[in-house]
Amino acid sequence: MASIVPISQSVGANRIIPTVAIPHPLGNPTLDEKGEKALRRKLVEKALDALHTDVKEQTVF
Amino acid sequence: MAYRVIHYINQFFGGIGGEEKADIAPEVRDGVAGPGMGLAKLLGDKAEIVATIICGDNYCVGNQEEVGKFIVDTLKKYNADALIAGPAFNAGRYGMASGFACSAAAAAGYTTLTGMYPENPGVELYKANTYIVPTTDSAAGMGKALPVMAALFAKILSGEKLGTAEAEGYIERGVRINTFYEEVGAERAVAMLLKKIKGEPFTTEYKMPVFDRVTPRPGVKDLSKATIALVTSGGIVPMGNPDHIAASSARNYGGYEIDGVTDLVSGKYQTAHGGYDQTYANQDPDRVLPVDVLRDLEKEGKIGKLYHTFYTTVGNGTAVGNAKKWGEEIGKQLKDNNVQAVILTST
Structure with a gap:
């Protein structure tokens, strides 16, 4: 889970989840607490989906 | 002789x-x-x-x-x-x-x-x-x-x-040796660029690291039975940074127990990373390491378990050789403890 996808690709990550921003990859300070946690949950669920999925090569989800 | x-x-x-x-x-x-x-x-x-x-x-x-x-x-x-x-x-x-x-x-x-x-x-x-x-x-x-x-x-x-x-005629060792040149760096760089534009061969003075590739592992069949670990290069550490992980060019990583921790709260956890504005991570460290959400998912049975320890370092000018070595050490510990999957977060 990273904000700069080309870096994840160049270092060889196989399952890549693009995130929000460098200083807060899994949050967004402009949202209220509830909204921010919902956003984080959505991203983590996406990561779990990626972990569950078979991939043959580097994949951006 | x-x-x-x-x-x-x-x-x-x-x-x-x-x-x-x-x-x-x-x-x-x-x-x-x-x-x-x-x-x-x-x-x-x-x-x-x-x-x-x-x-x-x-x-x-x-x-x-x-x-x-x-x-x-x-x-x-x-x-x-x-x-x-x-x-x-x-x-x-x-x-x-x-x-x-x-x-x-x-x-x-x-x-x-x-x-x-x-x-x-x-x-x-x-x-x-x-x-x-x-x-x-x-x-x-x-x-x-x-x-x-x-x-x-x-x-x-x-x-x-x-x-x-x-x-x-030996295999490159990755050892750098200082050399003096007649021309300053700017002149050499322009000469190199001109060669590149003309399509002529040129030799770099600073090779980029070569990253290895790993064959993707198959997906985890049943996440509701899996133990999942959190690892980050975003520098999240317990307050006070007990292992003194450096803000840049880190020389070590830390492993910290989170048994019973359901939320990374401000004042108990912080970031040690010196390469981005720390304000948001210090306000809520879950923005970098999503312990709160994984605890919820654990409670709901969507995942089996969140592994009892998270591993962390600062990915800011960190030597690739060190990162590789730590990755292997962390990977071994996780494997020995039957962790099925890892979520790595990066800032």
Whole structure:
């Protein structure tokens, strides 16, 4: 889970989840607490989906 | 005066036996054995092979501490100056053993050299510690390998200044050496750029690291039974950064227990990372390491368990070599503790 996808690709990550921003990859300070946690949950669920999925090569989800 | 050299070879080239003898402990014989005969002839009066260590490949790989001590003791006993090993061609364990033998001798201050096929796993492991001459993949290339090994070894022993790996014919070690140029960097950079534009060949002065690739693992079939770990390069640490992970060019990583922690709250956790604005991560460290959400998912049974420890470092100018080493250490700990999947977060 990273904000700069080309870096994840160049270092060889196989399952890549693009995130929000460098200083807060899994949050967004402009949202209220509830909204921010919902956003984080959505991203983590996406990561779990990626972990569950078979991939043959580097994949951006 | 001829330099005194110890030659390290395995059970096969030592004439003891094949795979069935791969478990034999190291032994020393005075003078040359096996490929040492050819090497001795090529080294001529520049260096003398005073003794040969023969060791089973499995034994060496499995008993490194003991074999390393044996090698250094033998070098001392024979009052030797240097160790040459192999060549190992593409024999994996022999390559690892030859690389290790050189590495152990080099750590004790001896000059070392070995030869192997560039794809031998011993190359990746030991190229930084010793000179490795590239060989063919099989012993059919012995006749080609020995003269190159002997010539380079004699040159290194004589203390002659070596050129680049490319010029001298050994495998690049990843060692940087300061050099003075007549022209300043700006002039060299412009000259390089002009060559590039014209489509002419040019040589970089600073090679980018090469990242390895890993075949993707199959997906985790049932996440509701899986233990999942969190690892981050975003620098999230317990308040006060107890292991003093540096804000940039980190020299270590930390592992911190989170049993019973359902939320990373401000004031108890913080970031140690010096490469981004820390405000948001310090306000709510879950923005970098999503412990709160994974606890919810654990409670709901969507995942089996959140692993009891998270691992963390600062990915800010951190040496690739260090990161690789830590990744391997962390991976081993997670594997030994039956973790099925890892979520890595990066800032």
